[in-house]
Amino acid sequence: MKLRLWRPALTALALISLSFTAFAQAPSTAPPGPATAPAASAPAAPALSTAPVEAAAAPAAAPAAPTIDKGDTAWMIVASALVMLMTPGLAFFYGGLARSKNILSTLMMSFVALGIISIQWALWGYSVAFAADKGGFIGDPMQYAFLKDVGETPYGTQTIPHTIFMMFQMTFAIITPALISGAVVERMKFSAYCLFILLWATFVYDPLAHMVWGGGYIGATLKALDFAGGTVVHISSGVSALVLAFMLGKRKGHGSEELRPHNLPMVLTGVALLWFGWFGFNAGSELAADGVAGQAFINTHIATAAAAMSWIMIEWFKYKKPSALGFGSGAVAGLVAITPACGFVDVKGALIMGLLVSPICFAAIQMKNKLNKYDDALDVFGIHGCGGMFGAIATGLFATDKVNSAITGALGAKNGLFYGGGPHQVIIQIEAVLITIVLAVVGTLIIGKLVGLVTGGLRTSTDDEENGLDVTEHGEVGYSSDTSTVPAFAGVD
Amino acid sequence: MKLRLWRPALTALALISLSFTAFAQAPSTAPPGPATAPAASAPAAPALSTAPVEAAAAPAAAPAAPTIDKGDTAWMIVASALVMLMTPGLAFFYGGLARSKNILSTLMMSFVALGIISIQWALWGYSVAFAADKGGFIGDPMQYAFLKDVGETPYGTQTIPHTIFMMFQMTFAIITPALISGAVVERMKFSAYCLFILLWATFVYDPLAHMVWGGGYIGATLKALDFAGGTVVHISSGVSALVLAFMLGKRKGHGSEELRPHNLPMVLTGVALLWFGWFGFNAGSELAADGVAGQAFINTHIATAAAAMSWIMIEWFKYKKPSALGFGSGAVAGLVAITPACGFVDVKGALIMGLLVSPICFAAIQMKNKLNKYDDALDVFGIHGCGGMFGAIATGLFATDKVNSAITGALGAKNGLFYGGGPHQVIIQIEAVLITIVLAVVGTLIIGKLVGLVTGGLRTSTDDEENGLDVTEHGEVGYSSDTSTVPAFAGVD
Amino acid sequence: MKLRLWRPALTALALISLSFTAFAQAPSTAPPGPATAPAASAPAAPALSTAPVEAAAAPAAAPAAPTIDKGDTAWMIVASALVMLMTPGLAFFYGGLARSKNILSTLMMSFVALGIISIQWALWGYSVAFAADKGGFIGDPMQYAFLKDVGETPYGTQTIPHTIFMMFQMTFAIITPALISGAVVERMKFSAYCLFILLWATFVYDPLAHMVWGGGYIGATLKALDFAGGTVVHISSGVSALVLAFMLGKRKGHGSEELRPHNLPMVLTGVALLWFGWFGFNAGSELAADGVAGQAFINTHIATAAAAMSWIMIEWFKYKKPSALGFGSGAVAGLVAITPACGFVDVKGALIMGLLVSPICFAAIQMKNKLNKYDDALDVFGIHGCGGMFGAIATGLFATDKVNSAITGALGAKNGLFYGGGPHQVIIQIEAVLITIVLAVVGTLIIGKLVGLVTGGLRTSTDDEENGLDVTEHGEVGYSSDTSTVPAFAGVD
Amino acid sequence: MVRIEAIIRPSRLDEVKSALDELGVRGISVIEIKGAGKQKGYTQHYRGSEYQVNLLPKVQLIVVVRDEEQERVVEAIEGAARTGEIGDGKIFVTSVLEAIRIRTGERGDTAIS
Amino acid sequence: MVRIEAIIRPSRLDEVKSALDELGVRGISVIEIKGAGKQKGYTQHYRGSEYQVNLLPKVQLIVVVRDEEQERVVEAIEGAARTGEIGDGKIFVTSVLEAIRIRTGERGDTAIS
Amino acid sequence: MVRIEAIIRPSRLDEVKSALDELGVRGISVIEIKGAGKQKGYTQHYRGSEYQVNLLPKVQLIVVVRDEEQERVVEAIEGAARTGEIGDGKIFVTSVLEAIRIRTGERGDTAIS
Ligand SMILES: Nc1ncnc2c1ncn2[C@@H]1O[C@H](COP(=O)(O)OP(=O)(O)O)[C@@H](O)[C@H]1O
Numbered sequence A, B, C: 001m002k003l004r005l006w007r008p009a010l011t012a013l014a015l016i017s018l019s020f021t022a023f024a025q026a027p028s029t030a031p032p033g034p035a036t037a038p039a040a041s042a043p044a045a046p047a048l049s050t051a052p053v054e055a056a057a058a059p060a061a062a063p064a065a066p067t068i069d070k071g072d073t074a075w076m077i078v079a080s081a082l083v084m085l086m087t088p089g090l091a092f093f094y095g096g097l098a099r100s101k102n103i104l105s106t107l108m109m110s111f112v113a114l115g116i117i118s119i120q121w122a123l124w125g126y127s128v129a130f131a132a133d134k135g136g137f138i139g140d141p142m143q144y145a146f147l148k149d150v151g152e153t154p155y156g157t158q159t160i161p162h163t164i165f166m167m168f169q170m171t172f173a174i175i176t177p178a179l180i181s182g183a184v185v186e187r188m189k190f191s192a193y194c195l196f197i198l199l200w201a202t203f204v205y206d207p208l209a210h211m212v213w214g215g216g217y218i219g220a221t222l223k224a225l226d227f228a229g230g231t232v233v234h235i236s237s238g239v240s241a242l243v244l245a246f247m248l249g250k251r252k253g254h255g256s257e258e259l260r261p262h263n264l265p266m267v268l269t270g271v272a273l274l275w276f277g278w279f280g281f282n283a284g285s286e287l288a289a290d291g292v293a294g295q296a297f298i299n300t301h302i303a304t305a306a307a308a309m310s311w312i313m314i315e316w317f318k319y320k321k322p323s324a325l326g327f328g329s330g331a332v333a334g335l336v337a338i339t340p341a342c343g344f345v346d347v348k349g350a351l352i353m354g355l356l357v358s359p360i361c362f363a364a365i366q367m368k369n370k371l372n373k374y375d376d377a378l379d380v381f382g383i384h385g386c387g388g389m390f391g392a393i394a395t396g397l398f399a400t401d402k403v404n405s406a407i408t409g410a411l412g413a414k415n416g417l418f419y420g421g422g423p424h425q426v427i428i429q430i431e432a433v434l435i436t437i438v439l440a441v442v443g444t445l446i447i448g449k450l451v452g453l454v455t456g457g458l459r460t461s462t463d464d465e466e467n468g469l470d471v472t473e474h475g476e477v478g479y480s481s482d483t484s485t486v487p488a489f490a491g492v493d
Numbered sequence D, E, F: 001m002v003r004i005e006a007i008i009r010p011s012r013l014d015e016v017k018s019a020l021d022e023l024g025v026r027g028i029s030v031i032e033i034k035g036a037g038k039q040k041g042y043t044q045h046y047r048g049s050e051y052q053v054n055l056l057p058k059v060q061l062i063v064v065v066r067d068e069e070q071e072r073v074v075e076a077i078e079g080a081a082r083t084g085e086i087g088d089g090k091i092f093v094t095s096v097l098e099a100i101r102i103r104t105g106e107r108g109d110t111a112i113s
C-alpha cells in the first residue's frame, strides 16, 4: 500500500518543485512591500484591509504615508508575545497527555519549533509567505530574505512597525508545525522531527500562509475568509498529523498497554496558556486595537466556553463523569473552530460554533478509537483537523458584514449562508479547505518520505520507545528523586 | 438549628423574587446604554467617570460622540486577557492546596466557571449588571440580553469598544463564584456546584455588580467607593463561602486526618498568575491607560509585596519558619485588600493596608482553627472575606482625591478619614459591606438550599469523598504512573 | 586565604561609605525630576532619549510639558506586568533545577525578592537609582524617597506616567538580586539571604542602575551602551553569584552525590515565562510602542531562538543527545546576551550573538566542572555572568545607528566595530563591564561578610542541609502524599 | 523475631500508628503501594477511551518485633485498621533470621528495641 | 502459605495480572521499585555533567498464596513476565507464618481466599 | 538463600551500592519508603495548623544472596550505611525458599548469580 502512495506523491513533488522554479523566475506582479504603492493590490489579509481604513480615516485617499499608531502598536507587541506563549502552552498541553517517560521529548517537540522556525522565518520563511506574490502560490523568497527591508516602516497599509507584523506572523509559523507533534510523540526520532518541521514550514506552511494572507490564490483570488488561521494553521497541521501518524505506525503497546495522560494538571496549565495566548492569536489578527478586535476577542472567548461546556455535557450524559480532560479538549476545539471566523461572526454565531464543534471532534475521536487504524496519539487530527474544517466551513455560514464591513468590502467576499449571502461563501470555504487538505497531504507524504530517507527511518527503535524517549533521545529524565542515583519512577511519582 | 435558618432565608427569597418582578415591570429610569444620553446618569463605576473626562478633555460639554481611544483599547484588551488568566491561576492556587486525589475536581471548580459564567454573562448576566437601572437593584435583564447592542460603540462615556468593556466585566463575573469553590472542595458534588454558581452569579453577583458599578444603589446612591471589586468580588464570595461551608459540613477526616496541601509549587504557580493577572483586574478597572491606572498598578504591587512580607514575618516570629504558603497567602490577602482601594489611595496607604491585612487574615484563620465549627477548606472567608472587608473599610480611611479627583468629583464621595474627609466615607463603606454581607448570606442560603433539593444533597457520598472526587466525580486521576494499570499513588507520587 | 580577601574588601567598604557620605553632601547637580527642566541633562537611559523625540515631534524645542501618550502607556503598563512575571518565572526555572527537598526554599528565594525589593524600591531604592545625580554614582536618596513626587507627571521627557516608569524599573530591581540566588540555593540561610539582597540592592544594584541609566558615570559620562541591563542586571548578578558561591562553599554531597534537577518540566515552565516576560524587559526598555521597541522585540526573539538551537547543537555533537535542559539553558543565555544590545543591533547582529553565546556559556560551565573550585549550583555565573559580559562587549561590535539613531545622537555613543564605529565603543563597553565587575565583587564581599556576622554565618547547618531547607528553614514540604502523615518522598515521587 | 507486613487503607494509617505507639512499638516502615483484591475498582475515561482500574491505593506497613509481641501487634493493627468494609487489607507474618541496627551494629532483639 | 515476590518489567504488569486472574488468584499488591542487575543502564547529561544511571524502573508484585498454589503461580508469572531479554527480573518465595484478613479477623488460608 | 532487607538513609545509597559492587553483588532492588523510629521528626505549619511529621524518608534495599554470603553482605551494608547518628536504619534477614530468574527459568542459587 505504501508504495502506491508514494507514486502520486513524488509526481506532486516534481510539480511543486517545478512551480517553485517557475515562480522564482516570473517577475514580481504586486510587491506588497512598503517600497511600492500597496494600495489596492495589498495582500488581502483580513486585518490588513480593515484596520487601516479606520485608523487613517482622514487621509483616506492618499495611502502614500502609512503612519504608525501607537495604540495599535502597543496591542500588537503584546499580541505577538501572547501568541509566542501559546507554543509553550501547547507543549504543556501535549506534555501532560504523554507518559512521563516521554514528557521531555514531548515538550521538546514544541519548544524546538521556537528555535527552528524562528530562524527559518527570519531567513526565508517570512519572505516566502509575505513578499510580492509569485503566481498566487508563494511570495518572492528573496525580497525579505534575512528580513531585509523589514524595519519600522509599516507593511502595506498597516499602522504598526513592519517588524511587529513580521514577528506576529512568526509566532503563527512556529506553533503550526508544533501542533503536528501531538500525533507523533512517543515514537518519532527527534532528528527526523526537526528536519520534518523545517521542510514542512518551508513547503507547506509558508506557501499556504501566502495563499491565504499574503496576496496569493486562496485569499486574493478565491476570496475565502480565514480571519486567524483555520486553514493555514489548523487544517494544515491536523491533516498533516494524520498523514504522519499513518506513516509512523502505532506506538508500541497501543491497544494492549493503557496509554494514559501522566499529568492532567499540566494539561490544564497548557489549556490556560493556550486560551490566554489565543486572544492574541485571534484578536491580534485584526492588527489593530479596534472594534473588530473587540468582537474577535469576545467571539473567541464565548466559543471556547461553549465548546468546553458542550464537551463535558457529552461526557456527562454518556459516562456521568464530566472530565477535566474533556473540558480542556473542548476548550481547544472551540478555540480551533472560532479561529477562522472570529472577526467575521457575531456572538450568536460564535456560541453556536462553540456548541457544535465539540460533538464533531468527540465523534471523530470515537471513530478513531473504533477504526483503530492509526495512532494519532494526542488527537491532532480529531481536534485541529476536524475542528478546523468545521470552523472554516461554518465561517461561510455565519460571516456577516454587520460585524466586519471588510467582508463585503475590501475582502471581496460574501456574507454567510445564514446571513443573507447565499451558499456562495460556503462553497468557497469548502474549496479553500480542499486545497489546504491536498497541499498538506501531498506535502507531508513527500517530506515525510524524504526525511525518513535522510534520518534512516522516522521512528526510534522499539527498545528506545520502551525505555522512553527522554532517556534515549535526550539523555534526561523529567522527574528525579532526591535519592541520588535513583531516577524517578518511570511514573510521575 | 438548620431549620431555623431556613425560615428567614425563604422569606428573603420571596422578597427578592418579588422585587425582581417589580423591577422588571418598572420603566427603565436611566438607561446607560449608548443609545440614550448617558451624561450625568451614567453608571458611576469609578473608571467610567474618571477616564473619559481626561480622554475627551476638549469636547467636554458634548458627550454625544464618545470616541474610541486606541491606547485605552489596547490596554483594556490586554487587561481583559489578564483577568481571564486569573481564573486558571486561582485553579492552581486552590488545586495545589487540595489533596492529590481531589486535584482535578478542585481545578475543575474554577475552570468550569469559565464555561458556565461566560455563557450566563452573554445571555443575561451582563444585562442584569450593566443595563439601565431598575430600582437601584438590577439592570434591565432584557436590554443587553444575548449581548444585543453590545458592539463597537462605547458604553456610556467610555473610550473603548463596548465589547471590550463587557468582556472585561465578564472576567470578574467568572472568577468571583470560582473563589467560593475553595471552601467546598473535596466534598461538594460537581453537579450541585455547577448549578449553585449559575444561580449565585445571577441572583447575587449580577445584582451586586449592578448596585456597585452599574448605576445601582451602592455606587450611585450610597456613593460607596469600590475601585475594582472589594465588595462585589471578595466580600460577596468570601461570605458566601462561609455560609456554604456551614451548609456542607466538614470534610471527612477533618480533625483526625492531616489534610495538607499536596503541591506547594503549584500553589505558587497560582499565586504568580493571580498577581500578574491582578494588574489587569485593578489597573484595568480604570478602563484607560492613564495616571490613575498607573497609581492603581503600583498600589496593587506595593500592597501585595507588603502583605506577603508581613505574613511571613508573623510566621517568622511565631514559628521561626517563614513559609512559602505564608508568602502566597499574604500576597493574595494583599491583592484582596487593595482591590477596592487601588485607584483611590496613595502609596503610603497601599503599604499600610498591605502590612495590616495579613495579621487580620492570619488571626481569622487561627480563630477558625480554634473554633473548629466549620471547614472553610482553603480559607476563602479567612482571606477573601476578611481581607475584603478590611480593604473596603480601609478605603474609607485612605481614599484621597489627590490621587483620583473623581472621588470628590464625579463619584460624589468623600476623602478618607486620614485624608481630611472625616468619618463620612468610612461609615458609607461599612454600610456597603453590610449590604453585601446580607445579600451574600441570604442569597447563598436560599440558593444552596434550592440546589440541594434539586441535586439530592450538596455533598458526595462518604465513599466518594474517601476515594477522592477525581475518580468518583470526573472519572480521571490527576497524576498517572507509566505502569499501565497502576494508577498513580493517591499521593503526588 | 579568606582572611586575605577581607582586607581589601573592608578597605573598599570604607571607601564606598566615604563616597556615599560625600555624595550625600554634594549639591544636586542635575535633578532629572519633572519639577526642573530635564532637557539635555536628562538621565541618558537609552529609551529616555529616543522615545520622546519621536512622540513629541511637534513641540520639539519646548520640553516644558511632556504629555502622556496612551499607546506608550498601554504598552508600558503591560511591559511592567510582563517583567514582574519574570521573577516567578525565574523561581520555577531555578526550582526545577534544585532537588525536591529544596524546592520551596529555592522558589522562595525568588519570590521573597518580590516582597523585599518592592518595598525597598518604594522607600529609597528608586530614589538612589533615578533621582538627581550625586557625583555620577548615586541619585539623591531623599528626592523620591517613599515615592514622593512620583505621580502622573512623566519623568524627564518621557510620555508615560512617572508611576509606570518607576514600576517598570522596580521589576528590574526585583529580579536582579533573585538571579543571584541560583548560586546559593540548597545551603544558604533564608535570613542571611533576605538581608543580603536588601543590602545588595541598596549598595550594588541601585548605584549601578543610576550609573548606567539614571544619569550617572557609566551612561552619561563614559557613554557605554546598555539597552536593557546587560551590566546592571546580568553581569552584576552573575559576578556577585560567583563571589557568594565562593564565600558559602560547596553543597554537602557536591562531587559525591548526584545533584540532579528534580523537575525539568518545571524548568521549562520557567523558561517559557522568562522568554515571555523578557519581551517586556527588552522591548519595554524603549519606554514606547515604537519602531525601536519592535526591533528590540524581534532581536530578543531571534537571539533566544538561535542560542537555544546552538546549545542543543553542541550537545548533539558532543553527546548525541540534545536535551531539554540544554534548550532552556541556551534560551536563557540568548536572552541574557541580547539584553544590552536589543535596541541597538540589527537582526543579523542578534542572530550572531545568539549563536555565539551558547558555546561561551557552555564552555564556562564545563570549565567550572573541571576546575571544581566552587559550587555555583545553578550556573548563575556561567550563564548570566559570562553571557552578560559577552553581550555587553558584543554590543560594542554590532551597535548601529541605522537601527537606533539615538546611539550617535542623544546617547553620544559610537557605532560598533563591525558597523563603522571603530574600536571606540568596544573599549567603552569593556570599561563598563570592568566597573560593574569591581563594584559587584567588592560590594558582595563586604555585604556577604557583614551579613554573615549578623546572622551567625551564611550557611545552614549540615543537618539542615541534609534534611532539605524546605523542612528546616520553612517548615513545609513541596509535595505531599495523601497518606496523611506520610510526607511525600523527599523525591518528587 | 517476626516481620509483620500489614496492607491497610491509607486513611487508617494514623490510627494504626497511634495504636502501635500505645503498645510501645516505636520503629515502623511505611510504603505506598497498590492493591487488587475483592474491593472493586473504578473506570476512567480519557477522551472516550475506557480504562478499568482495579489497583487501588494502599499502604504497606512493616514492623519487625520480638516473637512474643506478634499477637499483640497484630491485634492492635487489626483493631485500628478495620472499617468492616471490603478492602480493609491483610496482615502477613514472616519469620526473621536476624536483625541489625546499623548505627551500633547491635544484633537480634536489641536491634529493634 | 508462601509469599511470592516477583520483580518484573513495568510493561509486563498487565499480562501478569491477567495470567494470575486466570488462575483465580485475586489478591495482589504492587509496588513501584528500582532495580539494578545485569541489565545495563544509561547515561544522563545535565549541563555537561554526566550521571550514570543503573537503577531501572521495575515493578514488584507481592502475592501470598497457599503452599500448594506456589508452583502454578510462579509458573504463571514466569510465563507472562518473560521477554527473554536481560532485565526480565526475579521471583523470590518466602514462607509465611500467618495471614490475617483485617476486615473479618479470619486467619490462615481462609484469610487469603 | 536469604533475603536481606536494609532500611538506610537515602544519602547513603550510593556508598552502599558501591560497597555491594565491590563484593561482587550485582543484583539489588531499591524502594523509597518512610520510616519512624528513634530519630525525631519535625513540625510543619500550614496557615497556622501544626503537623507533626515523624515518618522520614528512607530507602529500602532488597538483596537476595546465597546463605554463605549473608555475613559479608550485611557487614558491607552496615559499614557503608553507618553515620553513627540516630536514624541510620536496620537490616532484616529472612530465609528464601526459592528464587527464579524469569528470563531463563533458572532456579535456586544460579538464579541470583
Ligand atoms: N493474596 C494476597 N497477596 C497479597 N496481597 C493481597 C492478597 N489479597 C489481598 N491483598 C491486598 O489486600 C488488599 C485488600 O484486599 P481485598 O480483597 O480487596 O479486601 P479484604 O482484605 O477486605 O478482603 C488488596 O488491595 C491487596 O493489596
Ligand SMILES: Nc1ncnc2c1ncn2[C@@H]1O[C@H](COP(=O)(O)OP(=O)(O)O)[C@@H](O)[C@H]1O
Residues within 6 Å of the ligand: E007, E034, E035, E036, E037, E038, E039, E056, E058, E085, E086, E087, E088, E089, E090, F026, F027, F028, F029, F030, F062, F063, F064, F065, F101, F102, F103, F112
Ligand atoms: N539478588 C537480587 N536481589 C534482589 N533483586 C534482584 C537481584 N538480582 C536481580 N534483582 C532484580 O531483578 C531485576 C532484573 O535483574 P537483571 O540481572 O537485570 O536481569 P535478569 O533477571 O534478566 O537476569 C533487577 O533490576 C533487580 O530489580
Ligand SMILES: Nc1ncnc2c1ncn2[C@@H]1O[C@H](COP(=O)(O)OP(=O)(O)O)[C@@H](O)[C@H]1O
Residues within 6 Å of the ligand: D026, D027, D028, D029, D030, D062, D063, D064, D065, D101, D102, D103, D112, F007, F034, F035, F036, F037, F038, F039, F056, F058, F085, F086, F087, F088, F089, F090
Ligand atoms: N521495628 C522496626 N520495624 C521496621 N522498621 C523499623 C523498625 N525499627 C526501625 N525501623 C526503620 O529504621 C529506621 C531508623 O530507625 P531509628 O530508630 O530512627 O534509628 P536507628 O536505627 O539509628 O536506631 C526507621 O525510620 C524505620 O524505617
